[in-house]
Amino acid sequence: MIITAIIVLGTLGFVFAAMLGLAAEYFRVNEDPRLKEILAALPGTNCGACGSAGCANFAERLLKGEVLIAGCVAGGQTVADRLAKIMGMEAGEQCVNIATVHCGATAGQRRIKARYSGTKSCTTANLVDSGGLLCSYGCLGYGDCFTACPFDAIKMHDGLPVIDSKKCTACGRCVVACPRAIIALRPCSWPTVVACSSRDKGSVTRKNCPVGCIACGLCAKINPQAFKVEGNLARVIYNQAPADCREAVAKCPTKCILNLE
Numbered sequence: 001m002i003i004t005a006i007i008v009l010g011t012l013g014f015v016f017a018a019m020l021g022l023a024a025e026y027f028r029v030n031e032d033p034r035l036k037e038i039l040a041a042l043p044g045t046n047c048g049a050c051g052s053a054g055c056a057n058f059a060e061r062l063l064k065g066e067v068l069i070a071g072c073v074a075g076g077q078t079v080a081d082r083l084a085k086i087m088g089m090e091a092g093e094q095c096v097n098i099a100t101v102h103c104g105a106t107a108g109q110r111r112i113k114a115r116y117s118g119t120k121s122c123t124t125a126n127l128v129d130s131g132g133l134l135c136s137y138g139c140l141g142y143g144d145c146f147t148a149c150p151f152d153a154i155k156m157h158d159g160l161p162v163i164d165s166k167k168c169t170a171c172g173r174c175v176v177a178c179p180r181a182i183i184a185l186r187p188c189s190w191p192t193v194v195a196c197s198s199r200d201k202g203s204v205t206r207k208n209c210p211v212g213c214i215a216c217g218l219c220a221k222i223n224p225q226a227f228k229v230e231g232n233l234a235r236v237i238y239n240q241a242p243a244d245c246r247e248a249v250a251k252c253p254t255k256c257i258l259n260l261e
Contacts, residue, residue: 032063034086041082042072045150049073049171062087073097074151074169097170097185099153099163103139104195104211104256107159110138111208126179134208137198139182148177165260191261192226192236192245196254199231206254213256219248 038059045055050071052058061067062083069083076096084090116125116132122144125131131140141159153167154174161174161183175183182197194213198205202214213234219227220234226243227234234257236245249257 035059035063037086038062038083041075041079041086043074043079043169045074045171047074047150047169047171047173049169074171076169096188098165098188099168099170099172099174099183100186100193100260101139101161101163101183102193102195102197103137103160103182104258105135105138105160105209107141109210110135110141110159122177123179135198135200135205135212137180137182137200138196138209138212140180144177144179145174145183148173186236187238187242190236190238190242191259192242192249193258193260194227194234194236194256195258196233196256199233201232205232211254211256214254216253218251218253219245219257222248222251 039055042055042059048054050058050067050073052061052067052071058067058072062069062071069087069089070080072079072083073096075082111134112132113134114129114132116128118124118128120142122131122140122142125140125142130136133140139160141156143154143156143161145161146154146156150171150173151167151169153164153169154161155164156162165188170185172185175181175185177183180197186193195211196205196209196213198209198212200208202216205212206214213232215229215232215234217229217234220229223243223245225240226237226245227248228237229235245257245259249259
């Protein structure tokens, strides 16, 4: 009886194993040999800035034609050139975005209303009476963006983050990390930046910060094609062709408009 059971179970095991083997062969998907090359060319940071769920997913989508060669913002021109070679296509010259800090008040220029002595984190400080600063829009200076950057593209200097344009990949992690939303991505073709995020009235901003935008509108009068004033704040119209803004930079009364070249 036991021998019969062993024979039956052994036979069933053999049959099921054979069926699984046949099924595996039948449903096997041949992997594109270019997949490994693409993965080797990608930076491997899995930052998600390309809109894919990591580098492996981006590689698969690239082979399916669902994303562009230039889609890897973390890799920039170098990776785009490598991918183009693998795919047998032309990469073309990229103009990537660059993370930009919209605040120009250094640690010594920030005017305080109370002493903050909590955790040295922008996110935490922002929850405690605006970190003790009069301006509720400006940089808190504790470097959450610096900590979040995986590419060593941000350094803290005098309480402000400084972006290294050569290292920045526009992955957007610093944008997400900033609790005051003072970091944004701008086109590399535009060097002009309004280094302020205050939406207070001009008189209030002047009281709170010596280098804040007072919404005087002078920049928009000088370069109406490049600037507009909305919500008590001057803004660069980045979706237009880059313009020569040197006069606006020179005449800005609070020097909050900068050329980052």
